[in-house]
Amino acid sequence: MRAVGLIVEYNPFHNGHLYHLLESVKLTEAEAVVAVMSGNFLQRGEPAMWDKWTRTRMALHGGCDLVIELPVAYATHAAEWFAYGAVSLLEATGVVDAFCFGTESGELAPLLHAAEIAADEPPRFQTLLRSRLDTGTSYPVAYSGALQAYLAEQGYADAASFSFDTPNHTLGLHYLIALKRIKGAMKPYTIAREKAQYHQESITDGSIASATAIRKLLLDSESLEAASPFVPVSTYWNIQSSASGGVAPVSWERYMPALMHKLVTSDAASLASYRDVSEGLEHRMLNALPELGEASFAELLSLLKTKRYTRTRLQRALLSILLGHAKADFTPDKLGSGVEYIRVLGFTEKGRTLLKRMRETSSLPILLSAARPPEPCRYLNLDVRASNAYMLGTGGSELSASLFRDYREKPVMI
Structure with a gap:
């Protein structure tokens, strides 16, 4: 069974995500979809509007077959380590043949050229980066400028003129750098984002909006129905259910x-x-x-x-x-040692079949519950603590029922 991997947050799962999922399946000729998803806190340093189990249900109803958790140690980090954790997990399953990510351009070649250079971070590149950071420039802009300058010096004309500091290009580049560093066997693909760009707050289409715009719409609007044109019906059900219990949206x-x-x-x-x-x-x-x-x-x-x-x-x-x-x-040494386990958040019947295969192919222990962690388990402990902190802000009526939920919650099965 050929499987494609997706690296996601699904906050929430919307029509643009559905488009990306379907196009990824078509492009890679996959029969199953494995998503590595951030938990309760996200890459930009934000709490997810909906907890990881609610978003897992959104993902499974939306077409994913297996959802595994990206530990908070990586999920809340900058692009380099976010990408390293996510790509490492997909590779560790042993069942993912390819992974597909969205970009502003849909071009893979410039990112591959840049990843070949940036993976080793040669001294000249580091010098160019430091000189830009010393001017007070933000890290993403400094990194992109240094990379463009270095590639131009090396004669990579196509990559030197490429904009690496746009959000999805930055992540895509670091996905490919991570793949090279771990010597992964997965084949990378990219798809151009359609109709709404990452973090675009304005809505310019009748059915597709960015997750940022949808979240803003939900926070600003008195009615959940305002988001309904931009999300699948199953996502809307989950949004309604969380809101009726006073649990979400969280900010x-x-x-x-x-x-x-x-x-x-x-x-x-x-x-x-x-x-x-x-x-x-x-x-x-x-x-x-x-x-x-x-x-x-x-x-x-x-x-x-x-x-x-x-x-x-x-x-x-x-x-x-x-x-x-x-x-x-x-520290880089600790993060570079990688994740010690694969935490399963949910699966479909097809995902159950993948799990059976993974028990033979996975290079890491597979966890269906946090109650029996492997050793060492430093990242799992961080996840449990982070989930407890997240529950303090969900507004649930009984806090005791929410704390240490990681130990009690079984994977979502669709």
Whole structure:
């Protein structure tokens, strides 16, 4: 059974995701779809609007056959390690023949050329990168500029003029770098995004909008029906069900009391020990606290944001503080050692067949429950703690029923 892998967040699963899934199946001639999906916190340093089990149901109803979890250690990291964790997991299953990702251009060749160079990060490239970072340029823009300059020096004309700093090109490049570094056997494919670009807040089509636009629509609108034209019926059912229970949609604002507690009880040295808090950001955070009016997350971001400190970087740093993610636990050596297990969040009947094969082909232990973890299990412990923190903001009536849900929840079966 030929399987294609997708790297997703599905926050929520919408019509654009459905298009990508169907086109991926067609392009790769796959018979099954394996999705590696972020858990309760996402790559841009945000809580997911819906918990990972709700989003797993969206994925399975939308056409995925097997959903596995990208641990929070990778899911909330910048592109390099987000991609490394996701690609490593798909490769580790032993059943995924190809993986397909969306890009702004739909062009694979320039990304492949760039990945060949960037995977080893030669000294000249590192020099070009450092020189751009020293000017205060954000990391994604500095990385793209350094890569373009280096490729031009090396005579790669097609890749040198390519825009690597757009969101999907950045992720796509790092997917290919990760594949090269792990010496993976999966074949990469890409599909051009249609009608709505990543993070596009405006809606310009009657049926396809970005996840960013849909989330904004749900937060701004008094009616869930506003999102219904842009999502499959099954997704809309899940959105309605979560809203009726008062559990979702979840946003950063629900976590402000817990975050503020951490901020006001920490000194600069303590804040600087957290992942993504560097270059004096700890002092900027402490200096911003007396300026807060309503103590909203939006206001805090506004006070902290600069050219160097982008919104995404700030959100990741604040999330690290909220979750207690210390720098010492996320060194390149530790992240580079890879994930120790494959956590299954859900499957269909076809996915069950894949799971049987995976028991023979997987290079990692397969977990259907967090109750019996393998050793070592440092990433699983982080996931359980992150899920507990997430549940504090879901608004459920009984907190005790939500805490340590990872230990009780069985995979979603469709």
